[in-house]
Amino acid sequence: MEAGIFLRSMPLIPSGHHLPSFRQYSRISANLQGGYKGVRPKTEVIADWVSNNDDAVRSLPIYVGGISLLGVLFNRTASGIAPVADASSSQSRADLLTIGLAVTNILAGLVWLSIRPKTISVVPPRGVECERIHSNIPDVVASELTWAWESLETVTCCRSLVIVYDGVCVLQIGYASVSSSNDGEAPTVVDSVKLMQGSIYQGVIKSGSQSYLANLSLYPGKSELPFLPSNTQAVILQPIGDKGIAILGGDTIRGFTTSDQAWITLIGEKLDATLSKHITSSIPLPSGTTT
Numbered sequence: 001m002e003a004g005i006f007l008r009s010m011p012l013i014p015s016g017h018h019l020p021s022f023r024q025y026s027r028i029s030a031n032l033q034g035g036y037k038g039v040r041p042k043t044e045v046i047a048d049w050v051s052n053n054d055d056a057v058r059s060l061p062i063y064v065g066g067i068s069l070l071g072v073l074f075n076r077t078a079s080g081i082a083p084v085a086d087a088s089s090s091q092s093r094a095d096l097l098t099i100g101l102a103v104t105n106i107l108a109g110l111v112w113l114s115i116r117p118k119t120i121s122v123v124p125p126r127g128v129e130c131e132r133i134h135s136n137i138p139d140v141v142a143s144e145l146t147w148a149w150e151s152l153e154t155v156t157c158c159r160s161l162v163i164v165y166d167g168v169c170v171l172q173i174g175y176a177s178v179s180s181s182n183d184g185e186a187p188t189v190v191d192s193v194k195l196m197q198g199s200i201y202q203g204v205i206k207s208g209s210q211s212y213l214a215n216l217s218l219y220p221g222k223s224e225l226p227f228l229p230s231n232t233q234a235v236i237l238q239p240i241g242d243k244g245i246a247i248l249g250g251d252t253i254r255g256f257t258t259s260d261q262a263w264i265t266l267i268g269e270k271l272d273a274t275l276s277k278h279i280t281s282s283i284p285l286p287s288g289t290t291t
Contacts, residue, residue, distance in 0.1 A: 058112040065105030072098050120253050125159050125175035127229035130187035132172040141278050145171045148267055156264075157255035158236075158248045160228050164192050164201075165244030165275050174249070175229050188227040198224035204237045204245055210265055211237040214254045225249075238264050241272035 050057050072095050079091070133142050145163065152158040153174065160174040169190040176187035195201050200221045204211050213219050213235040222228075225235065225247065234250040246268055250256055256264075 059109055061105040061112065062109030065102040065109065068098060068102035068105065072102070120255075122157070122252050122255075123231055123233050125229040125249070125251055126231045127160075127175045127177045128185050128187050129174065130172060130176045132169075132187075134168060134170045137170055138278050141170075141274055144271070144274050146173075148271060149173050152248065152264070152267070156248075156260045157234070157250040157252045159251045160232065160247075160249030162190055162227060162247040163240065163244065163271070164190065164195060164247075165240060166279065167192055167196065170244075170275070170279075172227070176227055177229050190227045195224065200224050200237060201245055204239050205242060208239055208242070210239070210261060210268075212256060212261060213237070214256075236261065236264055238268040240268050241276060244272070244275065246271065 076091075076095065133145065137145075149161050149171070152161060158174070160176065161171065162169065162173075163171040169192045172187070172190050179186045179188045198221070200211075201224075213222075216222050216232055216235050222232075222235075225232075228235070228247070228249045232249040232251075233253045234255050236246075236248040236250070236256055238246040238248065240246055246264075248256075248264065
């Protein structure tokens with residue numbers, strides 16, 4: 001009896017400590033052993049089959065139309081009807097209607113075969129890799145700029161990143177065009193003054209919203225971005241507050257998705273907070289060189 005009282009009065013757990021949640025652990029373990037129990041994406045059997053047999057589906061109307069024509073000819077031959085159509089005969093009128101539908105099917109199949117969606121592929125940037133960070137930038141800002149670049153390069157189709165803030169190019173990283181001067185394979189240096197005078201920069205700063213050039217080759221303003229590789233496929237112009245801009249070059253036409261654009265907007269806001277805090281108030285950037 002005394003032993004029982006002693007055991008009941010002893011604290012099993014020291015004060016300030018808690019047992020680990022074994023129930024939660026066992027539930028996770030069961031899910032891992034038994035497989036995923038949640039909602040699974042719906043499988044579209046017909047859509048998958050059509051995409052995997054694109055050529056056969058596009059040719060299908062031609063086969064249907066050809067078989068229909070052969071069926072009409074066989075029917076008239078087997079029925080002993082004269083090959084010349086007679087408007088007074090109901091059979092002839094039905095055959096004419098069937099022939100018209102068959103020819104329509106054949107023409108539709110030919111159109112489907114001649115018109116195909118253009119395949120959008122990744123285009124390797126034609127240029128040289130570079131990594132230029134302004135020499136007067138604090139380490140905390142440089143690390144955040146590097147983080148932004150590594151994140152964008154990994155998650156999106158971004159292959160070039162240029163950030164101009166307060167009239168100075170603070171970052172040029174990724175692929176850049178080859179300089180036309182006699183510097184061998186040196187990357188083209190960003191001319192901040194000339195960029196800020198261009199219509200692209202002025203338009204983005206004035207609107208205060210992101211601008212997406214999904215197919216850069218269709219925009220005459222691409223001449224204002226000579227530092228990007230000549231075969232850059234898409235560009236996002238993201239304002240950084242009212243003092244800067246981030247220019248992202250992609251390797252795929254329409255490669256930046258809607259979620260990418262929203263995420264880049266958030267990154268621009270974060271960079272604006274960091275740059276305005278550590279540069280404008282503490283270390284103003286002279287128009288010096290980058291490293």
